[in-house]
Amino acid sequence: MDDLTETPPQPRRTASDTPFAHVPIEIIVSVGRARPTVAELLRLDRDAVLTLDRRVEDPVDLYVGDRLIARGELMEMDGENAGQLAVRLTELVDLSGGL
Known part of the structure; x- marks a missing residue:
């Protein structure tokens, strides 16, 4: 008869105890997009207004690299x-x- 010893369950690792937990990342907040033609872009000058595809009250997108991670609202x-x-x-x- 074999003597089998049951291994106690290992505690689950949380994000804060991984070796990468303290590595800084850059989060990009996208408030909107504009799609001018090259000709329109070349005509832009100081104080020109570039209209975006979103309104002020619309949610913003948060990205890490090109991966969408969250949405939110701008605040001051x-x-x-x-x-x-x-x-x-x-x-x-x-x-x-x-990711």
């Missing part, structure tokens, strides 16, 4: 950071497949 910080832009997350993309 108060207090010590008054005037600085920020994003309040309103929707997270399921990243279970990894």
Whole structure:
């Protein structure tokens, strides 16, 4: 008869205890897109207005590289950071497949 010892279950790793947890990443916030022709682009001058495909109240998209990770709404910080832009997350993309 073999003596089998049951191995206790290993604790599940969380994102904060991986070796990559403290590696900084760049998140790009996309507020909209413009699609001018090359001729229109060449005519742009200082103070020109480039109309985007979104309205001020529309959600913004957050990307890591070319991968959409979340959506949110732009907001302006108060207090010590008054005037600085920020994003309040309103929707997270399921990243279970990894980045």
